[in-house]
Amino acid sequence: MSGRTLMVQGTTSDAGKSTLVAGLCRVLRRRGVAVAPFKPQNMALNSAVTADGGEIGRAQALQAQAAGIAPSTDMNPVLLKPNSDTGAQVIVHGRVLANMDARGYHDYKRIARTAVLESHARLVAQYTAIVVEGAGSPAEINLRDHDIANMGFAEAVDCPVILIADIDRGGVFAHLVGTLDLLSDREQRRVRGFVINRFRGDLALLEPGLRWLEQRTGRPVLGVLPYLHGLDLDAEDAVARRDASAADAPLRVIAPLLPHISNHTDFDVLRAHPQMAFDYVAIDAVPPPADLIILPGSKAVRPDLAALRAHGWDRHLQRHLRYGGRVLGICGGLQMLGRSIADPLGIESEAGVSDGFGHLDLDTTLAADKQLRNVTGRLMLDGGVAVNGYEIHAGVCSGAAMQRPLVRLDDGRADGAIADDGQVAGSYLHGLFDTPSACRALLAWAGLAEAVGIDRDALRERSLERLADTLEAHLDLPSVLGLLGVSTAPAPQDAVPP
Template sequence: MKPLTLMVQGTTSDAGKSTLVTGLCRWLARRGVRVAPFKPQNMALNSAVTVDGGEIGRAQAVQAQAAGVAAHTDMNPVLLKPSSDCSAQVIVHGRVAETLDAPCYHARKPMLREAVLASYRRLCATYEVIVVEGAGSPAEINLRAHDIANMGFAEAVDCPVILVADIDRGGVFAHIKGTLALLSGSERDRIGGFVINRFRGDLGLLEPGLDWLEADTGKRVLGVLPYLHGLHLEAEDALPGGRDRGKEGARLRIVVPALPRISNHTDLDPLRLHPEVDLRFVGPDQPVPPADLVILPGTKNTRADLAWLRDQGWEPALARHLRYGGKLIGICGGFQMLGMAIYDPKGLEDAPGSSRGFGWLDLETALQEEKRLARVRGRLAFAEASVTGYEIHMGVSRGRALARPALHVEGRSDGALSEDGQILGTYVHGLFESPEALCALLAWAGMKQATSIDYAAIRETGIERIADAVATHLDADWLQTLVPSRPLSRRSAP
């Protein structure tokens, strides 16, 4: 029996595709359905390490959690990680294939289409339902040739499509009508209905518009999802919106530079959600505010973002911060910046060359072609606190500073802690997710007796809220069509 496949596409980026796929995966999993998420092509700098030792977009890892299965590279066979405005690292089946500019990438699409379909077929052999997330919008006519992300995939596997649109940004009916107008006839026929996302207010005021939309298009509105205030769902790529004023009741101030190629900024979510922490991202041409702790996050282009920090005046600002007793953490690329030098002789991230680091840790880093991908467990070197996380990096660091490690993971040392105890560097992402490590690191930064938060529970609560909204606000009869009428033979998930 062929598994049911449903594709969720959006009228725009950030329309709610990831959210709806997450909610549908959990709704189906609650009913005992073996469901898997799938995104043929993703462009994101937030990624995750899978059970089979590869790398996929972080949104698909969260969707796998919603489905109750282990994240696998087949769930996101093509991942693009931009390293500049014109080029991206291309990851196929979880491993780096090459770095390409846009014209070369589009020329590779026929080959990548085969990789996408191979992953899809493997998922079909194991799961009863595949919920597919599109990328961007299917109406991007300049990207239609050899499309593998939206309608090109839907037509290849002959699956129905649901179109989601965000009413909160305005123009929702124009977005839907405009998208339909730019599709071919067969693509329009494939759309089975619409979902309106992020609605606030009295639904009665919206109903005349919904009636018009159904009459005009001949397609159903399958539901209107409410704006879920305070919802936390890990971002696919974009930074969360900042605050102009400090968080009321905050006991610790943290500042993070919004690097142009910032990656895995989900590392900072436990801090951003902590009730006693005021975390702010500082963008271009903004002054660096006073803080107790500065965090240099991960980046897809370490040398270019290091140059950006210097151009923005961060080097003297960080020196002043340390001189007055502030603490500094560097994660992955941010850790490499803290050393004496960064070497990229093969031009793996940008033009070949080397850069002088900030020089606060006695180590040097050389970028290498082999990317380290690993899930890790360990503990902080300076406190009895467990750490769970993952590594995604191409750099190898060497130097005297590593003799004072920041962590002990998997029977080895990681990172460095400065002799004066002010600066900590690590390659481990997810550093703050363990409640024990979070409290210990906040205490190290100056906040004694910090409130403990369970970030894993917060993430799970967000998934449950979305699934509840799906169950409450989407058409019940349509939802039931997604539940297989008879079980398939049991097989172990990849």
């Protein structure tokens, strides 16, 4: 087997694959090892823009940060962004290829395999170690044919595999043993050990089960990782678990949980903010009183807009504004706040035009070319404070509202709009709250006096360091790093890559 690539596969989605890969990247970085993350195929609506203007899964951008390197499209060569229950936008090497239904993509996987192996080969040529994240479970029998996401990839590059399971869900031993038993004999030999994630309680009470698992499978338990409360890392796709918001917070913020919500990592700062209560609200629920309603991004804006209207959110927004509340739209949410959204080419859904909520004097047309940029600029609140973010959208807006933009970008463009009454605003920028100065200005606009700004990047760094410390304490690192053929000794501090 290859000694330079190690793959982390999970018994289920959200078992902890993304987090373990990020933690291992930071552990290796601490040891001075040039390491890169890799995910052959990712299905996610949270994405990031690379320096070369490509699009990859947000989790791989976080893992690149953990490794101390810039994210590249090779780290996630195939990205699937679902836009319906049976179809997705297929992105290869950072660029949109086509919309495909499930059967069409299944047939396409033979071609996608070439892109995956090309990207992996380029990373192997540049880095000492590659830590790979699988997708879902390797035991999905119906998806085994032409697999490029789990064992099919591991077989192609001849790498060892670690299997991780979430004990907090229950049934951890059944998950691990059942997954292993559903693999072929050859694939089973690739699994070199298990990691149990999100454990809370007395480890001594778990020990008999660990011994049974090792005897039953002939494979070691490489670590039992504790449940890390308050770990602030970008979620790959599902809305991350959080403790309940404080009901007595000075500012109340809500966002509808859209059927096709995308880049909800935009709100991670708000969910961690000490001065506010942030909650997602099911679209079929009556929204509670709030100071600020945020309409988030969406991969299928017109269908999500129709779903909101069907559940009375047009009336909710009108009542909210009548009582002095604020409304902010981000990306798809900006488009929803305008007069109309036209999709003549059927980019996101069936071709057609939808009426927007009409709170901003602008119209949107979806174009064939997706706009992908990392940007900087000035938020036109509180005197024009600095803001950083990224654009991922096919929409092109026009209308009088654009004459009063929310953001002036450093590349000379204007972005978004602020309504004449100052109650409604919108922007295409994801990460709008991540810059402390912009966070303070937006929260002050929403009604929070003396708002605190939070540095999102600093939150990530603290969480990555905490995660790496946890792996150092609870993982059998000599065995794990031995699978990569690297030294287990920490490097001197000045040898750690910048």
